[in-house]
Amino acid sequence: MVTIERICTFSLRVIAILTTFSATIVMITSHERVRLNEVSYEAKYSDMPTFKFFVIANAIVCIYGLLVLCLPSKSLLWGLIVALDxxxxxLLTSSISAALAIGQVEKNGNSSAGWLPVCGQVPKFCDQITGALAVSSIGVIIYMLLILYAIHNALDPLLVHNS
Structure with missing residues (x-):
């Protein structure tokens, strides 16, 4: 039973690493240049600080996940790992929230601020941003499952009454 639990948590951590790595790569490669009439317009992730924050947060979580995989199963650091998770x-949730807010402004604009939507001009860029946000959200869900599992393991001995 213990080995099945280890395999499941190991698999979830690998999937979380892959999702955060994929989100980082997709966001970094999001770039599109269009020419409208005689005006050239270029959209790239590095134009927005929130997208940079998103990339940095996903990279940090990806590297952290790789380091956790290298941790021996008998290590005393696993209690700290739950808190770091x-x-x-x-961190990942806040970066997704910030990037999602900016993505929404890029998609719909903001009439009160006079900002025009840009996704009509650079649809490939916006599609990549949307994909990166979706994949990273899957990573957040996986990390939440890992946290809930760790909390369950910590509380289970306290709730079980041995007669």
């Missing part, structure tokens, strides 16, 4: 899940 929570912190990095919140």
């Amino acid at each position: 929570m912190v990095l899940t919140m």
Whole structure:
């Protein structure tokens, strides 16, 4: 039973690493240049600080995940790993939220601020941003599952009554 649990958590961590790595790569490669009439317009992730934050947060979580995979199963650091999982899940969530807000402004604009939507001009760029956000959200869900599993393991001995 213990080996099945280890295999499941190991698999979830590998999937989380792959999702955060994929989100980082997709966001970094999001770039599109269009020419409208005589005006050239270029959209890239590095134009927005929130997209940079998204890339950095996903890269940090990906590297953290790789380091956790190298940790021996009998290590005393696993208690700290649960806390770090929570912190990095919140970092990832905040980066997704910030990038999602900017992505929404790029898609719909903001009439009160006078910002025009740009996704009509650079649809490939916006599609890549949407894909990166979706994949990273899957990573957040996986990390939340890992946290819930760790909390369950920590509380289970306290709730079980041995007669």
